[in-house]
Amino acid sequence: MAALLNLPEKPVDPSCGTTIERHIASIHPQHCIGCTLCIKACPVDAIVGSSKRRHAVLAELCTGCELCIPPCPVDCIDMVFMPEFSAWDQTQAHAARTRMQTREIRLERQKEEQAERLEAKAIHKLDELDDTPSPDAAAKKAVVQAALARARARRQAQTP
Structure with missing residues (x-):
């Protein structure tokens, strides 16, 4: 916004919150029991797998919302920083919103x-x-x- 208004860029006011790097869910395959609870919890269908099989996160689709962590009964999901997926752009945000709406309809x-x-x-x-x-x-x-x-x-x- 500062660039559009030709004003100097200011850091985010800490009282309004802080910015964090985008993290991606990562499932430890050796601990995953294939319960599918994380798949059901993911609002953008970024986790694939089937019952009693190991699951995997599609990193390019993961929004980093962390909604998959609480339902996991064996605590095999961690959020990891991946620099190649750290920056969000408007296209990615729109695609994530569309995936979420498609999931809700389904x-x-x-x-x-x-x-x-x-x-x-x-x-x-x-x-x-x-x-x-x-x-x-x-x-x-x-x-x-x-x-x-x-x-x-x-x-x-x-x-x-």
């Missing part, structure tokens, strides 16, 4: 698909109960119908 879609699968399964169970007359069938059917109604109401309430 997670919401997966949540909706799971709800639809569960509803289809419940409807299938209802159909099976209709086919098998028994004294408990009516009670079971009422329980399943009540659960379906609650799930639909919850979904309706969440839809803006």
Whole structure:
């Protein structure tokens, strides 16, 4: 900003906080148990891997937010300074924001698909109960119908 206003550049006021170098998450592969908690916590999908397999951080995508550290049960994630990734530019910030928004959309879609699968399964169970007359069938059917109604109401309430 100082360059745009043709003013001398001043250091950041310490009362407003300090600037720190960008650090990147690093997973120690020999300690990683493959629990996937860090993958779920990463807001920009910078950690790759699968269940019960070692995970790795894509350094060029990591924002250094440290959100992956608290959920790790074996404390195998450290933040390390990597000079080649220290400077952020507007393009990288925009790309990180886009990855985060894409992740949020994907997670919401997966949540909706799971709800639809569960509803289809419940409807299938209802159909099976209709086919098998028994004294408990009516009670079971009422329980399943009540659960379906609650799930639909919850979904309706969440839809803006």
